[in-house]
Structure formats: structure tokens, C-alpha cells
Amino acid sequence: MVSGGQDRDAPSKIVVDELDFWYGTRQVLHGINLRIPARRITALIGPSNCGKSTFLHTLNRMHEIVADTRLSGTILLDGQDIHHPAVDVVALRRRVGVVFQHSNPFPKSVFDNVAYGPRLQGIRQREALSEIVQRSLQQVGLWDEVKDRLARHAWDLSGGQQQRLSIARALAVDPDVLLLDEPAAALDPRATVHIEDLIGQLCERYTVVVVTHNMQQAARVSHFTAFFYEGRLIETGPTNRIFSNPREQQTDEYITGRFH
Amino acid sequence: MSEPTEPVAPKDFSARSRSRADAVAAPIAGLRRSRPAAVAARREAGLRWLLRGATYGMLAVIGWILLDIFGKGLPVITWQFLTDLPRASGAAGGILPAIAGTCCLVAGAFALALPLGVASAIYLNEYAAPGRFVAWTRLAISTLAGLPPIVFGLFGLGLFVLFLQFGASLLSGCLTLACMMLPTIIVGSEEALRSVPAFLRHGSLALGATPWQTIRYNVLPYALPHMVAGALLGVARAAGETAPILFTAAAFYIPRLPQSILEQVMSLPYHLFALTTQYPEAARIRSMQYGTAVVLLTLVLGLSLVGIVLRNHFRKKLRW
Amino acid sequence: MARLFHSDRSVRYGLLFATSTSLLIVALIFLFLGKEALPFLANPGLTQLLGTRWIPVSFDAGSFGIVPLFTGTLLVTSLSLVLTVPLGIGAAVYIAELAAPWERRILRPLMELLTAIPTVVIGFFGLVVLGPWIKYLCALPSGMNALTASLLLAVMAFPTVVSVSEEAIRGVPAAWKRPSLALGATPLQTTWRVTVPAAAPGILAAVSLGAGRVVGETMVVLMVTGNAAQLTLWPLKSVRTMTATIALEMGEVALGSHHYRALFCIGVLLLGVTFGLNLVAQRALSRQTQSH
Incomplete structure (x- = not known):
């Protein structure tokens, strides 16, 4: 069956078992089984509308903000079922951060954007907040660029800076898992390189799941790759194996560019 | 559910297609206008002028009234007229108590209705799942919006003045006007909330905010100015209404400023009504009447104008 | 974390409570108007209300026939709607379809602004300017009659009718007009044959809302109809409407008397009529939004 079996050194952070998902009566995910290893980068690839973004959103239950969705199967985070009634969705989202494709910064200052999450958790002292803001911005390599203009409106930053700011905003909540939905889709090549480098560094501390339709990007940044097609998980494995020696014909056709 | 429609063409669709058709048709000989088509075109031009006439004719009548x-009335307005107490049952002196009374009435009503209206809008727009409660509430809101002012007056008389024994007073008037303003404020506030883009809500929820934290910190701050602008329209309407305060708050003649929320107050619309119809020799105090009308119109249209301009500004302003 | 959730839930209940005040107010309006009006049906009885003479204050028993008041309202309302509906729809078509963009940018907010003109000011104008004009033009002893009131009410309701129907016409998708234009119809033919019919529910809503405003308007009719409670359908005669009667007499009536209850009965009738008109408007509006 499909599951990456070669990652003996990395324990599983998230285990997805027989996940089905519906928008209304339309089923968009069919029987997904996937293990996401801790502190590794897992890339989800596939053509548009293959369900990879929807899948990503189920990992921290962001799908619930859309009305009329249904889900069956289990998703275990560190062995805990995240859909168990006793699980607090707010606590879950603090452990599993997400950065959206067009994750526009909030229309606030740079500082207030990063401090948004910590403030929600009741951190009020200026020094504590400053420390978190500085650390988060340093993690995404933005600190040196913006440290003198933290009070500036976040929308005055460049596109690449805004995207890194969004990642910093997610990191400030101190999650274990970071979900990135097409983080470089709207960026120019230089900013993309920057983001890719950043993702590479993030896996030292975080479990990263990144959705991309850019196969070169998946090949460059990820350790493991999962290929989605028409709501099904076709193949998973170490990235170099998937790209050099895919086992499934559809995977082969996709990565060689025969369909998008 | 509304079905997806085709992408909508530019707003000035008709105008544009017309000019394009003219530009293309002119040089091609075979497409010259035939005789019946020319007649139709003339009829069309006539109809166009008819519709234009309806619009501007009625506006001219309204303009006549305002002019x-x-x-x-404007020549009557002096500093004294605005800041003096009335004398001789309102036949002389100023209209300060009426201005103050109207301001107190609408300010009190606004203070009561704004929190309720904003809270209702938040619940309806951010929390409520569609269902029977929402349907009934929406029906209630539209009913409130459509009820005649005099019915509010009767209701205020029955509930606030008599049943709750507030008497005819500033308090009863504020409560009655608040009921009348509520639907405008709810509708405006919902519009404001809908104009806040989804990414602010999603982004906040994704950072582990609760729904209320999201609304409190990432939706309301951006919607509130828009809400207040919309609410001003309700305030303006209430400031100009006479019927709801007729039995609940309005006094014919109290030549001093309002002292307590449990006493009657003078108000601009009622003052104008009283000077015009209740005064024995009404024709002799036309200038007082016109002066009061000008102040009332300026207040109401001014508030409305500020509300409309600000709201339209907020509709467009944000870069999202 | 549990505390956070707890506070979130209490906020939710607080908002729910605030939201239900609208329902509560409507319920209380029905309750209190009904409570004050119903005893009349028991004692003098419903038949009293159906009489044709409204003489509430007299030495023996007053008569509380609201028929002349009802016809007064009917006369004034229908006259003003006959004027304002075609003009309002015409203006809405003009603004939505024919006006230049710059014109539209001014006319739309202007119409909204003009809905706010206090009716007491319009009534004042009628009393001081229009009434004497009508008196002079029609050679009448007094200009205070149904016609004067209707003209003013038409002016008052005009911006409402225009705003609501213009929105309906504007909401018709361009995709529906395109085939008509493609078949060689002129823009105005398209407007007439396609756009206006498609916007019909919204226009119906506009008319209902306008009618509701006219029926319920108090100050204009109070000031310029002359307030003679006579049974007539001739526009140049003085009439008295239901709203004006309440406004005129509620101030001097003895609480709990038959007269007081009769006035509340008029209030209930007004409530019923405007509620019905509003239901029509809401139905029409929801049909309009569904069809697009």
C-alpha cells in the first residue's frame, strides 16, 4: 500500500487513516492513508483540484469554517485523534499552524501582526511580546530587514517579505507543525528562493507540510513527497525516490509533465 | 442558493455597447439605418427624454421645496435664534431647547440602539446558522423597518409611558426612537461586517483564536467605522420624526434646557409642527417656522450626508 | 483553554440575547397595541368600527365608524401612488440604464439622502406654499384637501421607490441582456423587454415599501388634508386619514375610554396593513435574489 516506509529514523508526527472528505454531497478525498514524519518536510503535490489543499486544511480542522463539510476516518497528532469531541480546536490550531496561499498579513503594523497570536494567549507585557516578535522574525530571516520599522503597516512590505511575515506570525504561536499552502505561488523567483531556504531551515524545529504544484520546488525542499490525483493519494515515498523512480504510472506522467 | 452566473459585464454596459454599435455601423453601407429603424430611433430618443424628465422633474420639485x-429660512438664522430660549410660547426668541431636546433624544436612542444593533449584526452574520430563528429575526427586522412612525408612537405610549410608567419623558422618547432606529443599524452593521474580507477571519482562526477573539480583534476594528457611518442614517431619520415622540416625549413649550430624563422635552420637528398648526396666529410667525425648518433640515440632511459619504468611502476604501 | 471556550460561549449567548430584542420588540408591539385595542371589540363591538361616522366626542354615545378614515387613507394613498410609481420606476430605469456614470454617481446617493427629508418639513411646505397654490389654481375655499396631501406624499415616497427599484434593475445580470442586444434590440428595447420584467419582483417590493410609507405617513396628512372625517373619494375635498386621527386625538383622550381603545383599533389596522405590505415586499425581494 501507499505509505512511506523508509523513514525509520523519523517518528510519525501525524498519522492519517482512511480519510474521506465531502463538500456537501461531493466527495473530494477518498481513503487517504498517510504518515507524516516529525521534523521533516513533506511535500504534497498534484494537479489543481486534486484535494491536496483540502487535505492540508483537515490537518488543523480549518475545513470546519466552511459550512456543509463532512469527514470520516481518523487523523492522529502525536497519537491523539484531533477530531475527538474532547479536543479543543483552538488548542489544536495553536499546535498546528497554517500559512495560506494568499496569506495576506493583517492590516496592522508588522509588530502587531506577529504579536497577534501571543496576545490571544494572554501575553500582554511589552518585553515578552518584543522578544517573541524578534525571535519569530529572526527565524524567517526578516528581522534585519524590518527591525527599524516594526510600527510600519505590514502591507507596505514587498510580497516576499509579506509571505515571510505570515510565516513568522504562525511561528510566534510556537506550533509543532507548520502547514504551508503554496507558500511561494505568488512570488517572484528571488523571493521564492528565499522562502525555500527558509523552509529548509524550519524543519530543524518543526514538522513541515508544504502544498505545491511546482514539482521542482517539491524536489528541492522536501524529504518526502505525496502525490495526489483526483482526491486520491496515489503514491508516497522519499522525495528522491518519487522523482527518480516513481512506482505508479500516474505519478510518472505527472512529474514528467504529461498532464497538469 | 443562487446559481453561479456568467461574469458580469462592465456597469456602463448599455452606454458602451451603444457607442460601439454606432462606430461600427456608420461606414458600412449595407448596415445603414432603414426608414422604420429611424422612426424607432426617434421614438427611443423620445422615451429617453421622458425618463430623464421623470427623474429630474421630481428632483426639481424636491429642489423647489428645499429652496x-x-x-x-436662512435669513432668520442668527446666533441668537440658535442659542436663545423661546419666548411668548415660541412666537419669539430662539429655539435652543428644541435643538437640545432633539439632540438628547437621538443621542439617547443611538446609545441604546447601537450596541444592540451591532450585537445583532454580529450574531446574524458571524455566528447564526441559517434556520428558523434567523428567518424569524430577519422578518422581525424588516417588519420594524416598515412600520409607520405613528405605530411606534402608540407602542411607546402603551409600553414605556403607561405600562412602565416612565411618563411622557425624554426616556420614553429615547426608547421609542431606539426601537425605530434598530433595523437601520442592524442592516448597516451587517453590510459593514460582510465587507470585511474572509482572510482576516481565517488567518486569525488559523492562529488559534476563538471565534469571539477573531471578531473582537480582527473583524470589529475594521468594521466599526463603517457601522457607525451606516448607523448615522438611522439617527438622521429618527431626528426628523415627529409621530413617534408625539405622545411619548414632545412638549409644546418648555423654555429651558432639558433637566432630567423623566421630563418632557421640546424637539425640532414637533416645535415646527406646533408653531405651524397649534399656534393661534400661525401666519404671523412664519419666520420662526422657517427658521426651525432650516435647522431641522440642516441637522437631518447633514447627518445623512455624513453617513452616506462615510459609508460609501468605507465601501471603497480598504485595499482588499 | 477551557476558560477561553467558556467566555466564548457566554459571548455567543449575549449576542443571541441582543439579537432576539428585534423579535421581542415586534412581539411587544403586537401585544401592546392588541391589549389596548381588544376591549373595544368586546364592549362597543366590532360593528361600531364599521360605521360610516367618526364622531368620537359627543354628549350621548360617540360613534366610532372608521370607514371614512379608511377611505381617506385609501384616497390619499392611491392618488399619490398613481403619481409616484410610474415616475419612480421611470427614474429608476433612467438611473440604472441610461444615465451617464458621473450622473449615476450623484443621483444614487442623492436619492438616498432625500429619503431622509423630515415629513414635517414637507407638510409645512404644503401648508404654507403648495396649499395656497392649489387653492388658487382650483379656485377652492381652502387648499387643504386630499389632492394637496397626495402630491406631497408622492414627492415624499419618490426617493424610496426609486432607490429600491433602481437596485433591482441594477441587479439584473448583464448576461441576460446580452442575447437581446445580440438579436438587434436597442438598449432601451432590451431594458423594456428584458431588464424591467426580470426586475419585476424588486420593483413590486419598491412599490409595496413606498405604499407602506405613504399609508403610515402621519405629519404630511395631518397638516394638509384639512382633517374632515367625511366619506368621499373626490380629491378636492378635505379628508382625514387613520394616522392623522391617531395623532390628532390621542393627546386629549381619556385613558381606557372607548375613544382611546378605538384609536388603538385604528393603530392595529395600520399595523396590519403595513405588515402585510412589508410581507409582500420581503417575499418579492427574496424571489428577486433567488432568481439571480
Whole structure:
């Protein structure tokens, strides 16, 4: 069956078992089984509308903000079922951060954007907040660029800076898992390189799941790759194996560019 | 559910297609206008002028009313007229108590209705799942919006003045006007909330905010100015209403400023009504009447104008 | 974390409570108007209300026939709607379809602004300017009659009718007009044959809302109809409407008397009529939004 079996050194952070998902009566995910290893980068690839973004959103239950969705199967985070009634969705989202494709910064200052999450958790002292803001911005390599203009409106930053700011905003909540939905889709090549480098560094501390339709990007940044097609998980494995020696014909056709 | 429609063409669709058709048709000989088509075109032009006439004709009538009021009323307005107490049952002196009374009435009503209206809008727009409660509430809101002012007056008389024994008073008037303003404020506030883009809500929820934290910190701050602008329209309407305060708050003649929320107050619309119809020799105090009308119109249209301009500004302003 | 959730839930209940005040107010309006009006049906009885003479204050028993008041309202309302509906729809078509963009940018907010003109000011104008004009033009002893009131009410309701129907016409998708234009119809033919019919529910809503405003308007009719409670359908005669009667007499009536209850009965009738008109408007509006 499909599951990456070669990652003996990395324990599983998230285990997805027989996940089905519906928008209304339309089923968009069919029987997904996937293990996401801790502190590794897992890339989800596939053509548009293959369900990879929807899948990503189920990992921290962001799908619930859309009305009329249904889900069956289990998703275990560190062995805990995240859909168990006793699980607090707010606590879950603090452990599993997400950065959206067009994750526009909030229309606030740079500082207030990063401090948004910590403030929600009741951190009020200026020094504590400053420390978190500085650390988060340093993690995404933005600190040196913006440290003198933290009070500036976040929308005055460049596109690449805004995207890194969004990642910093997610990191400030101190999650274990970071979900990135097409983080470089709207960026120019230089900013993309920057983001890719950043993702590479993030896996030292975080479990990263990144959705991309850019196969070169998946090949460059990820350790493991999962290929989605028409709501099904076709193949998973170490990235170099998937790209050099895919086992499934559809995977082969996709990565060689025969369909998008 | 509304079905997806085709992408909508530019707003000035008709105008544009017309000019394009003219530009293309002219040089091609075979497409010249035939005789019946020319007749149709003439009829069409006539109809166009008819519709234009309806629009501007009615506007001209409204303009006539406003010009008459301002033309005869503005000369009456002096600093004294605005800041003096009335004398001789309102036949002389100023209209300060009426201005103050109207301001107190609408300010009190606004203070009561704004929190309720904003809270209702938040619940309806951010929390409520569609269902029977929402349907009934929406029906109630539209009913409130459509009820005649005099019915609010009767209701205020029955509930606030008599049943709750507030008497005819500033308090009863504020409560009655608040009921009348509520639907405008709810509708405006919902519009404001809908104009806040989804990414602010999603982004906040994704950072582990609760729904209320999201609304409190990432939706309301951006919607509130828009909400207040919309609410001003309700305030303006209430400031100009006479019927709801007729039995609940309005006094014919109290030549001093309002002292307590449990006493009657003078108000601009009622003052104008009283000076015009209750005064024995009404024709002799036309200038007082026109002056009061000007102040009332300026207040109501001014508030409305500020509300409309600000709201339209907020509709467009944000870069999302 | 549990505390956070707890506070979130209490906020939710607080908002729910605030939201239900609208329902509560409507319920209380029905309750209190009904409570004050119903005893009349028991004692003098419903038949009293159906009489044709409204003489509430007299030495023996007053008569509380609201028929002349009802016809007064009917006369004034229908006259003003006959004027304002075609003009309002015409203006809405003009603004939505024919006006230049710059014109539209001014006319739309202007119409909204003009809905706010206090009716007491319009009534004042009628009393001081229009009434004497009508008196002079029609050679009448007094200009205070149904016609004067209707003209003013038409002016008052005009911006409402225009705003609501213009929105309906504007909401018709361009995709529906395109085939008509493609078949060689002129823009105005398209407007007439396609756009206006498609916007019909919204226009119906506009008319209902306008009618509701006219029926319920108090100050204009109070000031310029002359307030003679006579049974007539001739526009140049003085009439008295239901709203004006309440406004005129509620101030001097003895609480709990038959007269007081009769006035509340008029209030209930007004409530019923405007509620019905509003239901029509809401139905029409929801049909309009569904069809697009």
C-alpha cells in the first residue's frame, strides 16, 4: 500500500487513516492513508483540484469554517485523534499552524501582526511580546530587514517579505507543525528562493507540510513527497525516490509533465 | 442558493455597447439605418427624454421645496435664534431647547440602539446558522423597518409611558426612537461586517483564536467605522420624526434646557409642527417656522450626508 | 483553554440575547397595541368600527365608524401612488440604464439622502406654499384637501421607490441582456423587454415599501388634508386619514375610554396593513435574489 516506509529514523508526527472528505454531497478525498514524519518536510503535490489543499486544511480542522463539510476516518497528532469531541480546536490550531496561499498579513503594523497570536494567549507585557516578535522574525530571516520599522503597516512590505511575515506570525504561536499552502505561488523567483531556504531551515524545529504544484520546488525542499490525483493519494515515498523512480504510472506522467 | 452566473459585464454596459454599435455601423453601407429603424430611433430618443424628465422633474420639485425652505429660512438664522430660549410660547426668541431636546433624544436612542444593533449584526452574520430563528429575526427586522412612525408612537405610549410608567419623558422618547432606529443599524452593521474580507477571519482562526477573539480583534476594528457611518442614517431619520415622540416625549413649550430624563422635552420637528398648526396666529410667525425648518433640515440632511459619504468611502476604501 | 471556550460561549449567548430584542420588540408591539385595542371589540363591538361616522366626542354615545378614515387613507394613498410609481420606476430605469456614470454617481446617493427629508418639513411646505397654490389654481375655499396631501406624499415616497427599484434593475445580470442586444434590440428595447420584467419582483417590493410609507405617513396628512372625517373619494375635498386621527386625538383622550381603545383599533389596522405590505415586499425581494 501507499505509505512511506523508509523513514525509520523519523517518528510519525501525524498519522492519517482512511480519510474521506465531502463538500456537501461531493466527495473530494477518498481513503487517504498517510504518515507524516516529525521534523521533516513533506511535500504534497498534484494537479489543481486534486484535494491536496483540502487535505492540508483537515490537518488543523480549518475545513470546519466552511459550512456543509463532512469527514470520516481518523487523523492522529502525536497519537491523539484531533477530531475527538474532547479536543479543543483552538488548542489544536495553536499546535498546528497554517500559512495560506494568499496569506495576506493583517492590516496592522508588522509588530502587531506577529504579536497577534501571543496576545490571544494572554501575553500582554511589552518585553515578552518584543522578544517573541524578534525571535519569530529572526527565524524567517526578516528581522534585519524590518527591525527599524516594526510600527510600519505590514502591507507596505514587498510580497516576499509579506509571505515571510505570515510565516513568522504562525511561528510566534510556537506550533509543532507548520502547514504551508503554496507558500511561494505568488512570488517572484528571488523571493521564492528565499522562502525555500527558509523552509529548509524550519524543519530543524518543526514538522513541515508544504502544498505545491511546482514539482521542482517539491524536489528541492522536501524529504518526502505525496502525490495526489483526483482526491486520491496515489503514491508516497522519499522525495528522491518519487522523482527518480516513481512506482505508479500516474505519478510518472505527472512529474514528467504529461498532464497538469 | 443562487446559481453561479456568467461574469458580469462592465456597469456602463448599455452606454458602451451603444457607442460601439454606432462606430461600427456608420461606414458600412449595407448596415445603414432603414426608414422604420429611424422612426424607432426617434421614438427611443423620445422615451429617453421622458425618463430623464421623470427623474429630474421630481428632483426639481424636491429642489423647489428645499429652496423655498432655505431661501426663506436662512435669513432668520442668527446666533441668537440658535442659542436663545423661546419666548411668548415660541412666537419669539430662539429655539435652543428644541435643538437640545432633539439632540438628547437621538443621542439617547443611538446609545441604546447601537450596541444592540451591532450585537445583532454580529450574531446574524458571524455566528447564526441559517434556520428558523434567523428567518424569524430577519422578518422581525424588516417588519420594524416598515412600520409607520405613528405605530411606534402608540407602542411607546402603551409600553414605556403607561405600562412602565416612565411618563411622557425624554426616556420614553429615547426608547421609542431606539426601537425605530434598530433595523437601520442592524442592516448597516451587517453590510459593514460582510465587507470585511474572509482572510482576516481565517488567518486569525488559523492562529488559534476563538471565534469571539477573531471578531473582537480582527473583524470589529475594521468594521466599526463603517457601522457607525451606516448607523448615522438611522439617527438622521429618527431626528426628523415627529409621530413617534408625539405622545411619548414632545412638549409644546418648555423654555429651558432639558433637566432630567423623566421630563418632557421640546424637539425640532414637533416645535415646527406646533408653531405651524397649534399656534393661534400661525401666519404671523412664519419666520420662526422657517427658521426651525432650516435647522431641522440642516441637522437631518447633514447627518445623512455624513453617513452616506462615510459609508460609501468605507465601501471603497480598504485595499482588499 | 477551557476558560477561553467558556467566555466564548457566554459571548455567543449575549449576542443571541441582543439579537432576539428585534423579535421581542415586534412581539411587544403586537401585544401592546392588541391589549389596548381588544376591549373595544368586546364592549362597543366590532360593528361600531364599521360605521360610516367618526364622531368620537359627543354628549350621548360617540360613534366610532372608521370607514371614512379608511377611505381617506385609501384616497390619499392611491392618488399619490398613481403619481409616484410610474415616475419612480421611470427614474429608476433612467438611473440604472441610461444615465451617464458621473450622473449615476450623484443621483444614487442623492436619492438616498432625500429619503431622509423630515415629513414635517414637507407638510409645512404644503401648508404654507403648495396649499395656497392649489387653492388658487382650483379656485377652492381652502387648499387643504386630499389632492394637496397626495402630491406631497408622492414627492415624499419618490426617493424610496426609486432607490429600491433602481437596485433591482441594477441587479439584473448583464448576461441576460446580452442575447437581446445580440438579436438587434436597442438598449432601451432590451431594458423594456428584458431588464424591467426580470426586475419585476424588486420593483413590486419598491412599490409595496413606498405604499407602506405613504399609508403610515402621519405629519404630511395631518397638516394638509384639512382633517374632515367625511366619506368621499373626490380629491378636492378635505379628508382625514387613520394616522392623522391617531395623532390628532390621542393627546386629549381619556385613558381606557372607548375613544382611546378605538384609536388603538385604528393603530392595529395600520399595523396590519403595513405588515402585510412589508410581507409582500420581503417575499418579492427574496424571489428577486433567488432568481439571480
